[in-house]
Every structure is written in structure tokens, then in C-alpha cells.
Amino acid sequence: MEAPTPNSGTIAAAAAPAGGALSILRLSGPTALKIALGFLRPRGKAELPPRRATLCDAVEPGGRAVPGALEKNASAPGTAGPAEHPIDEVVAIYYPGPNSATGEDLVEVSCHGSPYVVKRLLEAALALGARTAEPGEFTRRAFLSGRMDLSQAEAVAQLIRAKSSGAHRAALFQLQGGLSAELARIREPILDALVRVEANLDHPEEDIPSLSAQELQAALAAPAKLIADLAATFARGRILAEGARVCLAGRPNAGKSSLLNALLGRERAIVSAAPGTTRDTLEEEALISGAAAVLVDTAGLREEGDADEVEQAGMARTRAALSSCDLTVLVLDGGRAQTQDDERVRQEILGAAAHDGRPVVTVLNKSDLAGENPAVACDLRVSATKRTGLDALARLIAERLSADAPEPGRAAVTTLRHQEALLSAQGELALAARAPQERPSDWEDRVAFHLREALRELGSVTGQDAPDEVLAQIFSRFCVGK
Ligand SMILES: Nc1nc2c(ncn2[C@@H]2O[C@H](COP(=O)(O)OP(=O)(O)OP(=O)(O)O)[C@@H](O)[C@H]2O)c(=O)[nH]1
Ligand SMILES: [Mg+2]
Numbered sequence: 001m002e003a004p005t006p007n008s009g010t011i012a013a014a015a016a017p018a019g020g021a022l023s024i025l026r027l028s029g030p031t032a033l034k035i036a037l038g039f040l041r042p043r044g045k046a047e048l049p050p051r052r053a054t055l056c057d058a059v060e061p062g063g064r065a066v067p068g069a070l071e072k073n074a075s076a077p078g079t080a081g082p083a084e085h086p087i088d089e090v091v092a093i094y095y096p097g098p099n100s101a102t103g104e105d106l107v108e109v110s111c112h113g114s115p116y117v118v119k120r121l122l123e124a125a126l127a128l129g130a131r132t133a134e135p136g137e138f139t140r141r142a143f144l145s146g147r148m149d150l151s152q153a154e155a156v157a158q159l160i161r162a163k164s165s166g167a168h169r170a171a172l173f174q175l176q177g178g179l180s181a182e183l184a185r186i187r188e189p190i191l192d193a194l195v196r197v198e199a200n201l202d203h204p205e206e207d208i209p210s211l212s213a214q215e216l217q218a219a220l221a222a223p224a225k226l227i228a229d230l231a232a233t234f235a236r237g238r239i240l241a242e243g244a245r246v247c248l249a250g251r252p253n254a255g256k257s258s259l260l261n262a263l264l265g266r267e268r269a270i271v272s273a274a275p276g277t278t279r280d281t282l283e284e285e286a287l288i289s290g291a292a293a294v295l296v297d298t299a300g301l302r303e304e305g306d307a308d309e310v311e312q313a314g315m316a317r318t319r320a321a322l323s324s325c326d327l328t329v330l331v332l333d334g335g336r337a338q339t340q341d342d343e344r345v346r347q348e349i350l351g352a353a354a355h356d357g358r359p360v361v362t363v364l365n366k367s368d369l370a371g372e373n374p375a376v377a378c379d380l381r382v383s384a385t386k387r388t389g390l391d392a393l394a395r396l397i398a399e400r401l402s403a404d405a406p407e408p409g410r411a412a413v414t415t416l417r418h419q420e421a422l423l424s425a426q427g428e429l430a431l432a433a434r435a436p437q438e439r440p441s442d443w444e445d446r447v448a449f450h451l452r453e454a455l456r457e458l459g460s461v462t463g464q465d466a467p468d469e470v471l472a473q474i475f476s477r478f479c480v481g482k
Contacts, residue, residue, distance in 0.1 A: 010035055011133035011141075012125040014118045015108070015481035023118045025109040026481060027125055028102040028138055033094055036107040039124035040092050041084070048094040048107070056092050058111065060085035061124050087124065088117045102138050103145025136478025140471065143463060150463025150474070151179045154415060157478050158241055163285075164292040166240045166402070170412050179418070180462050182411035186226045187458050190429070193219045194451040201444050213436030216447060220433050227426045230411060234419040236402075237412035239326055243285060243292035244401045247321050250331035251345050252276050252300030255365040258384035259331060260284070260297040263394065269297050276300065276307075279314040281321045289391075289398035296321050301345045319352070327401055328353050328360045329393075335366035338376055359400035363393060417474075421457045428454035 010029025016022065027036055036048065040056040048054055062084075090111040100106035111117050126132065136157070143153045155174035162168040173179070196211040211219070248256040252275035260269050260282070268284055270277055282297040298321050299314030307315065322328060330349050332342065346362075353360045367381035367388065379396060382389030413419050432450035436443040460466050 010130045011137055012122055012130035013133035013138070013481040014122060015138075016113075019115060020113045022110050023113040024481075025111060025118065025121045025125065026133075026138060027107040027109075027130055028100075028104050028133075028141060029130070030105060031129060032105040032107045033096075035125055035128040035130050036092060036094070036109070038128040039087075039121070040090070040109065042092070048092055050094050050096050053091050053093050056090050056109075058087040058090045058109070058121055058124070060087060060120075061128055087120045088112055090121075098145060098147075101147070102141040103147045104141060133480055134475075135480050136475030136482055137480075139478060139482055140475040143471075148175075149177075149180050150466055150471075151183075151418065151461050152177060153463075154417075154474060155179075156482060158414065160479070160482065161241075163243070164240075164287065164290055167243075167292055169408055170237060170240045170414055173409070173411070174414070178409075179411045179413075182226070182230060183458055183461055186223045186230070187455060189219055189223050190451055190454055190458075194448060194455065197444050197448045197451065201448060213443065216436065217433050220429050224426065224429045224433070227422055227429070230413060231419060231422045231426065233410075233412040234414075234422075235326075237414040238416075238419075239401065240412065241414035243294050244288075244326040245294045245296060245321075245324065246288065246327050246329060246397060246401075247296045247298060247325035248329045248331055249298050249318060249322055249349055250300060251333060251342055252302055254300065254331040254333040255384045256300065256331045257282075257297050259329070259363070259365060259382070260295055262384040262387055262390055263288070263295060275302075276311050276314075279310055281314075281317045289394040291398045291401060293397070293401075296325060298322075301348065302341060322349065322352050323356065325358065327358060327397060329397065330360055330362045332362065332364045332376060332378060333366060334364040334376070334381065335369040361393065361396050361400060363389075417470075418461050421460050425454040425457035428457065 010027060010031045012025065012027045012035075015024040015026045033048065039061045040048070040058055042048055043055045043057065045054065048056075088111045090109050092107060092109045095101065095106040095108070097104040097106070109121060111121055122132075139148075139153045139156050142148050143150055148156075152175050155171045158171035159168065159175055162171050193211065193216060197216070200210045248260055250256055253273070257269035257271045257278050261267050261271065264284055264286055269282055276299070278297055278299050280299070284295050284297075286293050286295050288295075298318040299311065301315055301318055304312055304315065328349060330346060332338070332346070350360060352358075361380075362378040364376055364378040364381045365384055368383040368386045380389055380392055382393055384390075413422065428450045432447045432454065435446040435450065439446055456465065460470070463471070
């Protein structure tokens with residue numbers, strides 16, 4: 001048997017999770033139509049007309065008749081062919097390549113959502129010569145056949161994962177080629193500069209106007225600025241795609257775990273009146289005012305000297321969480337007077353956030369306890385146990401997180417792979433711009449080299465020359481059937 005290599009043969013997979021009312025079986029490849037007609041009997045037709053939803057009986061390939069079942073499919077009197085075991089009544093659509101989602105012949109079969117039916121249909125397709133698709137293989141074929149570039153293919157995965165309106169918007173913009181268009185704008189002047197430098201090198205006698213070192217620097221300033229602007233969207237773009245990390249921190253017993261539970265709407269973390277209850281950091285995904293977030297509960301911070309070994313280890317994790325989050329919620333204990341220790345911890349948390357330019361929301365919790373501490377500076381007063389002020393807190397977190405969110409309709413970088421490519425391209429442009437000073441006598445060679453590298457890095461985002469391992473890594477993160 002032929003080894004299943006990616007991108008060869010006809011593939012089949014369920015494209016919607018079985019268990020809903022409907023499921024979809026997809027077939028893509030050179031023999032998709034032939035295989036489909038091996039187990040589909042279009043009602044009243046011999047063929048599947050292109051791009052038309054056609055009611056079909058799905059049958060066991062090569063099976064024998066079950067009298068009475070699916071009567072309309074029963075062999076007409078006088079026809080000799082064997083009647084067949086029915087599996088389901090389905091609607092099939094045949095999309096001939098190259099104008100299909102994968103760029104190849106594609107057949108989509110909508111069947112009833114029973115996992116058993118889906119399994120039988122898939123088995124029928126496999127028996128007729130299809131093989132099971134690998135994760136992301138349909139999208140990979142769309143990329144390889146030029147239906148979409150790599151950044152658009154990656155956007156398909158992001159769109160499927162999108163849990164919030166911001167994530168959805170960013171993924172859709174990228175899917176529709178927004179990032180690719182921005183990259184094309186950046187590449188153009190670099191390519192232009194490269195052509196002129198290479199003309200100097202290869203055909204100095206020809207009449208292409210040469211590029212002076214000064215002109216080179218001027219020509220590279222614009223794309224360098226565009227790259228820097230695009231790379232600057234990554235901090236927020238990543239938050240959009242993955243959800244912001246929101247860290248709850250403060251003194252022991254301030255009510256951090258209670259607040260986590262209140263924001264989640266369920267008792268996720270252990271709460272107790274004993275200070276030092278939470279030892280390890282704890283993470284949970286949540287929607288905060290419609291924005292995807294990961295809430296992180298932490299061990300309370302206090303004087304190290306008084307803490308035992310486990311508590312100290314917990315505090316070290318708190319500090320690590322604080323330095324890797326996108327927003328800190330500083331939780332103050334409103335149930336008692338503020339002490340010097342409170343002030344010290346508050347300064348530590350505010351200082352860490354200010355150092356990295358991260359937003360902070362300061363809440364005074366336990367506001368139900370006499371509502372005292374009117375003098376304590378905070379953004380708002382909440383009560384985790386009485387569940388007051390929680391909506392305002394969620395709104396404030398979302399507001400501070402989206403203060404510098406990428407504008408709708410503007411390209412944003414949402415994946416580390418793209419960001420790394422942009423930063424490398426930026427580095428190459430800087431090296432190219434410096435080359436004339438560093439090597440006044442033969443800078444053209446050096447510049448051409450760095451410009452080509454910059455273009456290669458930018459091209460890797462859209463997959464213009466992405467190596468196979470990179471493709472394999474990207475598409476393996478998809479689900480089967482996409
Ligand atoms: N009255 C009142 N009590 C609260 C409120 N929030 C928390 N508590 C109580 O305060 C105590 C400590 O709550 P936790 O949520 O465990 O506090 P924590 O900050 O996670 O504490 P550590 O994990 O030990 O750092 C518990 O007895 C809670 O019931 C509140 O809003 N009002
Ligand atoms: Mg706790």
C-alpha cells in the first residue's frame with residue numbers, strides 16, 4: 001500500500017463534530033467525485049451536478065439490498081444491479097477544482113449527526129480508496145494550491161478558536177488577506193531598493209539609475225517604520241487571539257481567591273479564613289466583559305521572614321505571574337485598617353506593573369464590612385462574597401486592556417511566528433542601512449544580502465518560501481476535517 005504522504009491522494013474526514021443535529025463528511029483530492037459516487041446515489045440523477053445541493057441516498061459500497069428500506073432507492077423493476085444497504089439520506093455538494101475551498105475536487109456530504117452514521121460514511125469512503133485526513137490537511141491543500149496564503153490559513157485556525165468579538169475580528173481580517181496586504185505594502189519598497197542595488201552590481205554599464213548610500217537610507221526608512229508599527233501591535237494582537245492574562249494579587253486573606261470565584265461564577269479556588277490558603281498559582285479561562293481572558297489567582301504576598309518554605313515558594317510564583325501578565329488586579333482587604341505591610345506590598349505590585357508598563361486595577365474588597373476605609377485610594381470597591389461591584393470590575397479590566405487595542409480594520413500581529421519574522425526583517429533592514437558606513441567601498445553586496453534576507457523573513461509570514469517543517473508544525477495545530 002502506498003504510504004500516506006501529505007498532499008497526495010484523496011482525503012476524507014468528518015468536518016463537523018459528530019453529535020450535533022448534522023455532520024459533514026468532506027472528501028478532497030483527484031478521485032473525490034468517483035469515491036463519493038461509490039457510496040452516494042443521487043436521487044433521480046446519475047451524477048452529482050457541480051455546486052448544487054443534491055439529495056442522495058448514502059449506501060454501503062457493494063452491499064446487498066435490505067427489502068423495504070429507503071424505498072425510493074430500491075432498484076427499479078427490470079434493472080439488474082444489486083440493491084444496496086442504506087446508511088443515511090444525505091445532501092451532497094460537489095465543488096470541482098480548482099474553484100473549491102481546497103483547490104482540488106471537493107465533495108461535502110451533510111448527513112445526520114449520529115456518530116455512528118458519520119463513522120459508517122467515513123468507512124465507506126475509506127473502503128473506496130480515500131485515506132483519513134491529517135489535522136489541518138484540507139487547509140494545507142488550500143494553501144498549497146494557492147487558494148490562500150499561509151497567514152490566511154493560520155487565520156482559519158484562529159477563527160475556529162476565537163472566543164471573543166476581538167479575536168473573531170482579528171482572525172477574520174487576517175483571513176480576508178488584511179495582513180498579507182500590509183506585508184505586500186512593506187515588501188514593495190524593499191524589493192525596489194534591492195533591484196536597484198543589484199542593477200548596480202550586475203550591470204553597472206546599463207542605464208538603471210544607481211542608488212547612493214543616502215538614497216538607500218531614505219528608501220528603507222518607510223518600510224522600517226511600517227514594520228515597527230506592525231510589530232508594535234503584537235502585544236495587543238496576542239491578547240486578542242489568546243486572551244489577556246489577568247493576575248489577582250495582594251496580601252494574604254484579601255479575598256483574591258473569592259474574587260476569582262466570583263468572576264468565574266463558580267467555586268474554583270479554595271477559600272478560607274486562614275491567611276496563606278492559596279499556595280500555587282491557579283489559572284482559569286474566563287470571558288471578562290466579552291473579552292477572552294485567563295484569570296490567575298496567586299499566593300498572597302507578605303514579609304518573607306514570617307513565611308514557611310512552601311509559602312515562600314508560592315510567593316516566588318506570584319512574582320513570576322506578575323511579571324508575565326497583561327493586567328494586574330491589586331486586591332486590598334477592606335475588612336480591616338490598612339497597615340504598613342499593606343503599603344509595602346502595594347508599592348511592590350504597582351512598581352512591578354509600572355516597570356513593564358502594565359495596567360493595574362486596584363480594588364478594595366470586602367466593602368460589605370462596614371464600608372470603611374474611605375481614605376484608601378482605589379479604583380473601585382467590591383465585595384466578592386456579596387457579589388457587588390463585579391460588573392464594574394469586569395468593565396474596568398476590559399477597558400484598561402483594550403486601551404491600546406489595534407483599531408478595527410488595521411492589520412495586527414497575533415502570532416509569535418509572525419512577530420519573530422517581522423523582528424528579523426527589521427534587524428536585516430537596519431543592517432542594510434548601516435552597511436554603507438561600515439563598508440564604504442563595497443557596500444552594495446552587503447546591502448543586497450540583507451535586503452534579500454529581509455524579504456525572505458517577510459515572505460515566511462505569508463508562506464512564500466516556508467520550509468516543510470514549518471508547514472507541518474502550523475497545520476498540525478488544526479483539527480481534523482479543517
Ligand atoms: N465579608 C467578606 N468576606 C470576604 C470577602 N471576600 C473574601 N472574604 C473572606 O475572606 C477570607 C479570605 O478569602 P480568600 O478568598 O481565601 O482570600 P485570599 O486572598 O485568596 O487569601 P490567600 O489565598 O490566603 O492569600 C475568607 O474567609 C473569605 O470568605 C468579601 O467580599 N466580604
Ligand atoms: Mg487565595
